[in-house]
Amino acid sequence: NAGVMQNPRHLVRRRGQEARLRCSPMKGHSHVYWYRQLPEEGLKFMVYLQKENIIDESGMPKERFSAEFPKEGPSILRIQQVVRGDSAAYFCASSPKVGETQYFGPGTRLLVL
Amino acid sequence: KNQVEQSPQSLIILEGKNCTLQCNYTVSPFSNLRWYKQDTGRGPVSLTIMTFSENTKSNGRYTATLDADTKQSSLHITASQLSDSASYICVVSGNSGYALNFGKGTSLLVTP
Numbered sequence: 609n610a611g612v613m614q615n616p617r618h619l620v621r622r623r624g625q626e627a628r629l630r631c632s633p634m635k636g637h638s639h640v641y642w643y644r645q646l647p648e649e650g651l652k653f654m655v656y657l658q659k660e661n662i663i664d665e666s667g668m669p670k671e672r673f674s675a676e677f678p679k680e681g682p683s684i685l686r687i688q689q690v691v692r693g694d695s696a697a698y699f700c701a702s703s704p705k706v707g708e709t710q711y712f713g714p715g716t717r718l719l720v721l
Numbered sequence: 722k723n724q725v726e727q728s729p730q731s732l733i734i735l736e737g738k739n740c741t742l743q744c745n746y747t748v749s750p751f752s753n754l755r756w757y758k759q760d761t762g763r764g765p766v767s768l769t770i771m772t773f774s775e776n777t778k779s780n781g782r783y784t785a786t787l788d789a790d791t792k793q794s795s796l797h798i799t800a801s802q803l804s805d806s807a808s809y810i811c812v813v814s815g816n817s818g819y820a821l822n823f824g825k826g827t828s829l830l831v832t833p
Contacts, residue, residue, distance in 0.1 A: 612764070641819060650725070650810065650823035651765070664820065699764050707752070707818030712764030 610635070612702050612713035620719045621690050629685040629716045633702030640683045641710055642668075642675060645697040657683060658706075690720045724748070725813050725824035733830045738801055742827045744794040744811030752814040756785050756796045759808045759826065768796070768809075801831045 613632040621627050633640050638659050643651040653667040657677035668675065672690075677683040687694055697717050701710035725746045734740050746754070753772045757765035769778045769785040771794075778785050782805075784797045796809055808826040815822070 639819070641821075643821075643823075648825070650825040651821075652823070653820045656819050664817070667820070701764075703819075707814075709755075709767050709770060710819075710821065712757075712766070714762070714764050 612637075612700060612711050614698075614700050614713035614716050616716060617714060618717050618719070620721065622721050623691055624689050627687040627690050627694070627718055627720075629687075629698050629700075629718070631683040631685070631700030631702075631713060633683070633700075634711055637702035637704050637711070639703045639706055640677050641701045641703075642683075642685050643699045643701065645699060645715075647696070651699060654685075656706075687718075690718075692720045694718060695720045725811055725822050727809075727811050727824035727827050729827060730825070731828040731830070733832060734801055736801060736803055736831050736833050739797065739799045740801060740829065742796045742798075742809050742811075742829070744796070744824060746792050746794070746811070746813045746822070746824075748813040748815050748822050750816045751789065751792075752816055752818055754785075754787055754794050755812045755814070755821075756783070756794075757810040757812055759810055761807070765810055765812075798829075801829075803831050803833065805829060806831045 642654040655668045655675045656664040672688045697715045699715045701712045755770045756768045759765040771787045773789040810826040811824040
């Protein structure tokens with residue numbers, strides 16, 4: 609049973625470009641969570657999705673950021689018109705049910721030049 | 722604002738020695754507390770999970786304690802190994818059960 613997969617592992621973008629981060633949850637997990645880790649900081653909750661639905665996006669910036677978890681395919685975190693402050697590690701986690709242990713992917717490290 | 726504070730920020734110990742990491746939290750209401758291990762360049766991996774009614778939980782050489790009254794937790798590592806070198810993160814969950822509150826972690830280095 610493969611763990612949570614994220615790609616790409618590293619992503620370099622210039623200011624103003626778009627970044628797309630992908631997350632494939634563990635098999636059988638329908639709950640997906642995205643977290644952001646800024647340098648020297650702890651992980652911060654961004655958004656919680658269940659298949660085709662956004663349950664809680666209270667931690668996600670209202671502008672430029674969006675997330676989806678379609679019926680088929682991976683969850684996508686999309687950042688439009690990236691700025692240098694978006695440079696961070698973005699982690700995805702999944703769980704079989706809400707409240708159960710979240711299993712984390714290896715993260716995508718975004719660098720905005 | 723919900724906060725999770727960890728100490729020390731970093732720690733260096735000799736292989737074979739024991740160590741204890743501390744966590745204080747102000748998250749309320751409280752659902753559970755987890756300790757995660759995060760290797761460099763990897764995602765966090767869960768070590769232990771405790772609800773408010775549990776005051777100790779072991780996982781091999783890792784033993785976590787919880788005092789829900791004082792809102793303190795500790796992670797004790799016995800007979801440390803080189804592979805224990807990592808960041809250890811205290812994570813507290815409120816009533817939502819999913820929006821985890823992360824500490825900044827304690828960076829542990831085990832040297833030969």
